[in-house]
Amino acid sequence: MDITAISAAAVMFVLGATSPGPSLAVILRNTVIGGRVRGLACAIGHGIGFGFYALTVVFGLVIVMEQNPEIFSLMQALGALFLLYLGFEMIRHPEVELEYSSGKREGFLEGFFIAFLNPKIAVFMLAVLSNVLHPDLSTDTKWIIAVMGMTIDTIWYALVALTLSNSIILTKIKDNQRPLNIMTGILMIFLAIWTGYRIISN
Numbered sequence: 001m002d003i004t005a006i007s008a009a010a011v012m013f014v015l016g017a018t019s020p021g022p023s024l025a026v027i028l029r030n031t032v033i034g035g036r037v038r039g040l041a042c043a044i045g046h047g048i049g050f051g052f053y054a055l056t057v058v059f060g061l062v063i064v065m066e067q068n069p070e071i072f073s074l075m076q077a078l079g080a081l082f083l084l085y086l087g088f089e090m091i092r093h094p095e096v097e098l099e100y101s102s103g104k105r106e107g108f109l110e111g112f113f114i115a116f117l118n119p120k121i122a123v124f125m126l127a128v129l130s131n132v133l134h135p136d137l138s139t140d141t142k143w144i145i146a147v148m149g150m151t152i153d154t155i156w157y158a159l160v161a162l163t164l165s166n167s168i169i170l171t172k173i174k175d176n177q178r179p180l181n182i183m184t185g186i187l188m189i190f191l192a193i194w195t196g197y198r199i200i201s202n
Helices: 003-018 020-060 062-067 069-092 104-116 119-129 141-166 167-175 178-202
Strands: none
Touching: 003 141, 020 069, 020 104, 020 119, 020 141, 020 178, 069 104, 069 178
16 A cells, blocks of 8 residues: 555545536535425536546546547537536526425536536646556555545535525525626636637647
């Protein structure tokens, strides 16, 4: 077991999870429209989607992606389309009624797909773990790093959902739904366009 590699990966995973981006916006949105239950379901879905990348990178499937760049480009394109869809939806429907006990399945799926189709996470995994992994790592160490990435991601966004679902905070968010959602929607659309530009440029 390589403690140094595990520790380095843990630091990178924490920094990646706590950085703002589309994932945080989706957790926020689901917590606002569905309360604590939907927010937690979204966090769990996101963690599983994030775990997908951790497993693929740690166990070497990144080599397949490098040898078949069209697959990676397709995933980036799907991610850009998903961000574009979410962005327009948030702008079109900037205000919603809170439904504290509904939408667990929808929250889970939205969390999973924003991670699964988010090109930022794929690039993050490739950039971060390429500096941590080496050929001599044991299988146990690889599994620990992969599961740790999924766990850190899930716990962080679960804490975000629990904090946001506090009645006082949720009320303030609800009172400012329109500007927050419009700003978030514009950000997602910008990220989608930027991702599309990078795909075309390459």
